[in-house]
Amino acid sequence: MVLCALRQPLLRSSSCCGTWTRLLKRQTRGCVYSSVHGFNQEEVREKLQAFPGGSIDLLKQDSGIAVLTLNNPSRMNAFSGSMMVDLEERVSELENWTDGKGLIIQGVAETFCSGSDLNAVRAISNPQDGMKMCMFMQNTLTRLLRLPLISVALVEGRALGGGAELTTACDFRLMAPGSVIQFVHKHMGLVPGWGGAARLVRIVGSQNALKLLGGAVKVDSKLGLDIGLADGVLQARQEAEGTDSPLQLADNWLSRYTKGPAPVIQAVKKVVLSGRELPLSEALRTEKDVFGTVWGGPANLQALASKSKHK
Numbered sequence: 001m002v003l004c005a006l007r008q009p010l011l012r013s014s015s016c017c018g019t020w021t022r023l024l025k026r027q028t029r030g031c032v033y034s035s036v037h038g039f040n041q042e043e044v045r046e047k048l049q050a051f052p053g054g055s056i057d058l059l060k061q062d063s064g065i066a067v068l069t070l071n072n073p074s075r076m077n078a079f080s081g082s083m084m085v086d087l088e089e090r091v092s093e094l095e096n097w098t099d100g101k102g103l104i105i106q107g108v109a110e111t112f113c114s115g116s117d118l119n120a121v122r123a124i125s126n127p128q129d130g131m132k133m134c135m136f137m138q139n140t141l142t143r144l145l146r147l148p149l150i151s152v153a154l155v156e157g158r159a160l161g162g163g164a165e166l167t168t169a170c171d172f173r174l175m176a177p178g179s180v181i182q183f184v185h186k187h188m189g190l191v192p193g194w195g196g197a198a199r200l201v202r203i204v205g206s207q208n209a210l211k212l213l214g215g216a217v218k219v220d221s222k223l224g225l226d227i228g229l230a231d232g233v234l235q236a237r238q239e240a241e242g243t244d245s246p247l248q249l250a251d252n253w254l255s256r257y258t259k260g261p262a263p264v265i266q267a268v269k270k271v272v273l274s275g276r277e278l279p280l281s282e283a284l285r286t287e288k289d290v291f292g293t294v295w296g297g298p299a300n301l302q303a304l305a306s307k308s309k310h311k
């Protein structure tokens, strides 16, 4: 369990901090909602399965970089209910991937994701079911962001609504030429509910987040880079033979951050994650605990023996 690796040291070291310990104990596997909040994961899964279509496919590569693919091309990769359940299952699988270092999330058919499947949304438009779906997706996307893998959303075509929210559950976003990230929620009479607003504020700041949500602004790659929503832009693909596909380009881009042994790369993600999410004193204690997992470890001893110079 990925978060356990982060959480157990936290629980050990924070016994003096009652509130924080209680908060963490309430979380199950890095989830935001549990039975304490009246959330019954199995019941929601069953409801969501009633809206089938598409799939979420996972390929774990020997390089330690996995590729998660949204596959619902006839609906521009919109999230059906069963795809929401699929995503939760794939995240569980990744939480248990000890050799993992990186993750790329992409959509098929040269587009990322057009948000929730509007057919499912219409069927569950009552407030109770909407809340349940919202809690389910918040839990899943929070666990996705908390994976000890360095993750990147490869945005081709459009990332709309929930699709835009999904991009914020990755550490990085790479945009293909002509791609757009758009929080269209306002046009649907909504605000983000999958945690996308909270994460967006942390990525681009509250001023930019307010503009993007309030104006349902179309963020192209230039604007994305300007405001820090995009971390890179892929080159336009030449139709010539031998040109790398967007996925290959994303893999190359990510591999500069995932080069090295899995325990070290996972430790990198954990210290950044704790710095991102925890109050400073807790983040510092977590950093110490994570440091303890690599200090004197095989990679550390090998580096010391090789007298490496960092020129």
Ligand SMILES: CCC(=O)SCCNC(=O)CCNC(=O)[C@H](O)C(C)(C)COP(=O)(O)OP(=O)(O)OC[C@H]1O[C@@H](n2cnc3c(N)ncnc32)[C@H](O)[C@@H]1OP(=O)(O)O
Residues within 6 Å of the ligand: 074, 075, 076, 078, 114, 115, 116, 117, 118, 119, 158, 160, 161, 162, 163, 184, 185, 188, 190, 193, 194
């Ligand atoms: C969490 C809350 C949210 O996610 S709210 C946001 C929900 N998403 C949306 O409102 C997007 C609605 N769709 C669109 O704006 C357009 O379809 C976009 C994505 C711009 C594509 O336009 P265009 O290239 O002209 O293709 P199109 O409209 O013919 O679509 C192709 C087929 O895909 C379908 N599709 C698309 N998006 C969804 C969706 N979210 N849910 C269900 N179906 C979707 C279209 O209906 C269309 O299907 P069909 O070919 O008419 O059978």
